[in-house]
Amino acid sequence: MKKGSKIGIIGGGSVGLYSANLLLRNLENLEIDIIERHSSLGKKILASGNGKCNFTNKYVSPDHYNDRDFVAKIFKQYDINDTLSFFKKLGLIYKFDEEGRGYPHSESATSLLEVLELGLSDKVNSILNTTVEKIEVKENKINLHFDNTYKEYDYVIIASGNIASNLSSESNNNYLRFLDLKSREINPSLVPLKTIENLRDISGLRFKGGVSLYGDDELLHKEEGEVLFKNDGVSGIVVLQMSHYLNKHKRSDYHLKFDFVTTLNKQELKKYLSSKKDLLVEDIFKGLLNTKLAKRLLRESKINFDSRMVNSLREFEIELLVNLVKEYRVNIKDTYPFEFAQVASGGILVSEISDDLSLKRYPNIFVGGEVMDINALSGGYNLQFSWSCAGVIAKALIERSKEE
Ligand SMILES: Cc1cc2nc3c(=O)[nH]c(=O)nc-3n(C[C@H](O)[C@H](O)[C@H](O)COP(=O)(O)OP(=O)(O)OC[C@H]3O[C@@H](n4cnc5c(N)ncnc54)[C@H](O)[C@@H]3O)c2cc1C
16 A cells, blocks of 8 residues: 555444544554545444443354354454454443443443544544445546545445444445445344234233244244334344344244243143132233233133133143243234344345455455444444454555555
């Protein structure tokens, strides 16, 4: 890379800000522009982790992503330890919770954004309220078109994220069509799921229990956690995780099964329910389940329980109730739309991208973060991927500066 090289970064989000900081600290005489379509930098960082910014995870591994092999190559070059030591250098104090999730010590995303912005000082030109509309490769230069004009760069970093969340209602990656890259269709991920069944009668109810995702009747993933019922679907961290597996496996028919009482196995539950022999059947779930949920399950059992006592239930009827509690099925119609999603699955195919994150066809253009066909589970893994991508891109540019 020649002295005085011009670098254009499309997008002032996590990849854009972190890579600019790394480049400034490692290379001299650069001109860096960050072109950002919003009126300020790092808007999504501020929204992350409910404003607390779960920026990494101690237990991060390539298995948390949709493409483990590709992510393993990235983490080999720039991992969580590199990330933590750089954030330390930038002045961020952080902490981890018992599940390994990393947060700024202040529990405020603002702290993380502040250190990234402070690091840029006045050495980086932030061009705000500006959308890159076209990208053009001309011999050794790359032209970025915005505001009815264009600017010429030696290197470009594509860090424009994807359209998940209500911060990005219009598609922001239209300019990518000028590069004619192969990409996978994008879908909302880490998003609530819509059900075919109407859940209005239990809407607002939360429970902690087991959740299993089935695709075409095959078990795809099983996990315990908190679920929130909505009028027309289900939410909660564990459901958001299920949406990741739903996108990863691509089946035609999905359903979820809930285990409302993980502390009792089927046999124990059967014994417990049978022991209530002197109660009316309508009271059988009292002391075990939320009242609204109990009503729904009894209704769905289709057992005629008017004035019947539990001891009149036949064995198959008790087993039916046990199954409703331990394997309650809801059928998935769809995911909620992009504005409810934390990330988008899909994006530029990794087959277009070299190990140093430059494009195979355009080696002076680099790509990082969510704009690629990489996404992860919830837990700090998506942002860790952003930091690692930025690290790999900066390393590649530093290497090139030695060659030229
Ligand atoms: C509500 C919410 C909560 C989240 N919480 C977490 C969390 O706690 N932990 C975690 O790991 N992940 C979380 N994520 C996901 C994480 O924020 C993203 O994966 C990550 O920010 C992606 O980084 P990026 O740099 O690729 O894209 P972004 O951070 O989205 O940055 C892209 C930037 O490019 C700009 N841009 C786009 N197109 C153009 C254009 N044409 N011209 C100019 N500018 C453009 C955008 O405005 C944006 O500022 C959350 C996401 C959301 C929506």
